[in-house]
Amino acid sequence: MSAAAAATGASPVRDAVEWRLAAPLGLTYVVFFAAPFLILLGISFYADAEQTRLGFDSWVKFYTDAFYLKVIFDTLKLGVFAVVATTILAYPLALVFRASSSRMQRVLIFIILMPLLTSVVIRTFAWIVILAREGVINQTLMGLGLTATPLNLLQTELGLVLALTQIEMPLMLLPLLAIMNQLDQNLIDASRALGASKWRTFFRVILPLTLPGWIAGATLVFASATTAFISQSVIGGARLVYLPALIWQQSMVVYNWPFAAVASLTLLFTVLTGIMALSWLGRFARTT
Amino acid sequence: MASQQTATVQAAQPLTLDGVTHSYGTGFAVDNVTLEVKGGELVALLGPSGCGKTTLLRIVAGFISQTNGKVIIGDRSIDELPPNRREIGIVFQNYALFPHMTVAENIAYGLAARGESRAVQADRVAEMLATVRMEGFADRKPRQLSGGQQQRVALARALAIRPRILLLDEPFAALDKNLRLDMQIEIKRLQRQFSLTAIMVTHDQDEAMSIADRIAVMSHGKIEQLGSPVEIYDEPATLFVNNFIGSSNLLKGRVEAIGPEGYRVALESGAVWKLTSKGRFEAGAPVLVSVRPEQMVLADEAAPDRLPVALKLSLPIGGALIHDATAAGGEAMKIAMPRRPGALSTGPGTAFAALAPHARPSLFPAASS
Ligand SMILES: Nc1ncnc2c1ncn2[C@@H]1O[C@H](COP(=O)(O)OP(=O)(O)OP(=O)(O)O)[C@@H](O)[C@H]1O
Numbered sequence: 246m247s248a249a250a251a252a253t254g255a256s257p258v259r260d261a262v263e264w265r266l267a268a269p270l271g272l273t274y275v276v277f278f279a280a281p282f283l284i285l286l287g288i289s290f291y292a293d294a295e296q297t298r299l300g301f302d303s304w305v306k307f308y309t310d311a312f313y314l315k316v317i318f319d320t321l322k323l324g325v326f327a328v329v330a331t332t333i334l335a336y337p338l339a340l341v342f343r344a345s346s347s348r349m350q351r352v353l354i355f356i357i358l359m360p361l362l363t364s365v366v367i368r369t370f371a372w373i374v375i376l377a378r379e380g381v382i383n384q385t386l387m388g389l390g391l392t393a394t395p396l397n398l399l400q401t402e403l404g405l406v407l408a409l410t411q412i413e414m415p416l417m418l419l420p421l422l423a424i425m426n427q428l429d430q431n432l433i434d435a436s437r438a439l440g441a442s443k444w445r446t447f448f449r450v451i452l453p454l455t456l457p458g459w460i461a462g463a464t465l466v467f468a469s470a471t472t473a474f475i476s477q478s479v480i481g482g483a484r485l486v487y488l489p490a491l492i493w494q495q496s497m498v499v500y501n502w503p504f505a506a507v508a509s510l511t512l513l514f515t516v517l518t519g520i521m522a523l524s525w526l527g528r529f530a531r532t533t
Numbered sequence: 534m535a536s537q538q539t540a541t542v543q544a545a546q547p548l549t550l551d552g553v554t555h556s557y558g559t560g561f562a563v564d565n566v567t568l569e570v571k572g573g574e575l576v577a578l579l580g581p582s583g584c585g586k587t588t589l590l591r592i593v594a595g596f597i598s599q600t601n602g603k604v605i606i607g608d609r610s611i612d613e614l615p616p617n618r619r620e621i622g623i624v625f626q627n628y629a630l631f632p633h634m635t636v637a638e639n640i641a642y643g644l645a646a647r648g649e650s651r652a653v654q655a656d657r658v659a660e661m662l663a664t665v666r667m668e669g670f671a672d673r674k675p676r677q678l679s680g681g682q683q684q685r686v687a688l689a690r691a692l693a694i695r696p697r698i699l700l701l702d703e704p705f706a707a708l709d710k711n712l713r714l715d716m717q718i719e720i721k722r723l724q725r726q727f728s729l730t731a732i733m734v735t736h737d738q739d740e741a742m743s744i745a746d747r748i749a750v751m752s753h754g755k756i757e758q759l760g761s762p763v764e765i766y767d768e769p770a771t772l773f774v775n776n777f778i779g780s781s782n783l784l785k786g787r788v789e790a791i792g793p794e795g796y797r798v799a800l801e802s803g804a805v806w807k808l809t810s811k812g813r814f815e816a817g818a819p820v821l822v823s824v825r826p827e828q829m830v831l832a833d834e835a836a837p838d839r840l841p842v843a844l845k846l847s848l849p850i851g852g853a854l855i856h857d858a859t860a861a862g863g864e865a866m867k868i869a870m871p872r873r874p875g876a877l878s879t880g881p882g883t884a885f886a887a888l889a890p891h892a893r894p895s896l897f898p899a900a901s902s
Pocket residue numbers: 557562580581582583584585586587588589736
């Protein structure tokens with residue numbers, strides 16, 4: 246009796262989470278994230294660039310101007326395109342990866358991870374070489390006689406999506422490959438034996454059961470594509486304006502900090518909206 | 534019952550494996566297997582781990598294509614058909630139920646893939662649930678079921694498509710002993726009811742003995758012996774089958790003389806036995822005599838056909854008394870005799886082992902020394 250009582254008596258103590266372990270990181274968050282966030286929120290409620298008057302003027306100006314609304318929309322669209330493009334490329338590769346021998350899998354993982362060993366800046370500039378008027382793609386197309394005049398790829402959404410797809414690919418692939426590799430082969434075989442074609446098996450069994458991996462990947466790709474300041478500015482140039490560039494311009498060039506704060510918070514909400522939409526999707530992916 | 538009427542209309546089709554061989558790269562996982570499973574028959578593939586049972590099953594299902602040989606259902610080769618066109622029901626060792634679907638969706642899966650209407654699907658699901666006695670579970674997810682229930686759903690799912698052939702890969706391995714017996718009876722009942730041609734993989738010999746019509750004992754990718762459970766047990770064709778099925782005492786001996794009614798074999802441990810065998814042995818050939826424990830008896834006095842044994846230990850196991858003994862030649866022996874009520878284990882001592890009146894020992898050639 247006493248042993249049991251002692252055990253139950255001791256269990257709350259043992260089960261208690263040691264919150265102090267989280268203190269260093271928690272403090273860092275408070276100082277470098279929560280506090281700046283609150284300051285940012287405060288600044289956004291100044292009505293003028295000189296921060297003399299309080300008011301909703303910056304918010305109203307941002308959300309009533311068609312130009313800025315289009316910037317929000319374009320940023321969202323860029324994230325969606327990056328997710329769609331990486332998805333279309335990643336799923337077939339993940340299926341190939343699954344079917345490969347473990348030696349081949351190691352080689353594939355190395356190839357997939359290789360881009361991560363190079364800085365984003367270098368990869369972005371490499372894409373300029375590829376996309377430029379006299380770049381690799383145009384040289385090839387003209388060499389093959391498929392086009393007479395060079396295509397405009399730099400400073401276009403298409404070029405930017407192309408580059409981002411390659412740059413963000415590992416973020417989509419890694420979670421997807423992990424979950425794809427764990428999928429029980431017997432489930433796929435069972436589906437086939439029951440009469441399902443390969444496509445049906447993919448959409449009814451493989452896709453739903455790997456959705457959690459895709460959601461993780463899609464969240465990462467969406468968040469980094471919408472905030473990819475370097476790639477957006479270097480490849481998109483001045484012609485394509487996205488929220489990160491707008492923030493930089495307003496804060497560092499125009500010095501309109503309230504307006505930059507509004508843009509910053511908008512970017513934050515844009516990313517959050519995408520992530521929430523994805524995790525809402527995840528609720529349907531009950532895989533067990 | 535409506536389910537039984539609709540179920541038995543289809544005539545069972547035979548399944549023939551003709552010289553099926555498969556290599557994963559090095560060596561043969563399945564080596565020239567020829568096997569004809571008659572319509573409505575249940576054949577058990579029995580063999581030690583790694584002997585190629587699963588590989589053979591996966592070839593029949595079409596998940597891997599064999600290096601050589603043919604798989605024929607009825608009179609048609611199915612080698613060119615992809616798995617989804619073979620109409621084969623398969624139950625996996627881990628059941629492989631779709632975890633994201635309910636029991637009803639799992640059972641309807643094959644019907645939906647065939648484009649059956651919702652009404653047909655619902656009818657068949659209800660019928661299959663009744664067949665496997667799982668009526669109340671249609672809306673559960675697989676993880677909310679016990680092992681035996683998952684097994685039933687897996688069976689229902691495989692049978693819902695009215696397969697021509699049923700393949701079972703160690704279907705009972707994950708079940709505990711009592712449930713195992715229930716499910717064995719259940720599978721036998723369903724296999725009869727649907728008059729299915731079936732292959733069941735197992736490495737449990739009791740399981741194979743109890744529910745299979747015939748047993749194919751496999752070793753290293755080859756079928757060592759194919760026969761009824763009784764044949765396999767009473768007349769093992771090879772030493773491997775003999776040792777793999779049941780337990781037996783192996784005694785070294787030499788053929789002394791060949792007479793009209795069999796061989797006279799002198800055992801190294803002393804006795805001389807008159808034995809019959811389908812095998813052919815020369816006079817003087819070294820042989821191994823295999824006797825099942827229950828085909829031997831112990832006596833108190835010596836005789837020419839009795840061999841002296843040193844009793845080490847006797848254990849009452851249920852209705853039998855198992856004597857652990859050592860023969861004069863050093864061979865370890867087990868002798869099982871009916872236990873008289875009230876009799877307890879006996880201590881060490883010396884006794885004389887003889888063949889029981891009904892005994893039919895098997896003879897195998899021994900590697901000559
Ligand atoms: N995918 C594979 N690649 C290479 N070799 C394999 C593969 N699958 C099985 N093998 C080999 O083929 C042989 C037969 O394997 P199989 O799975 O058919 O055995 P099994 O009789 O089902 O064994 P168990 O009773 O353990 O399930 C084994 O030696 C195994 O190592």
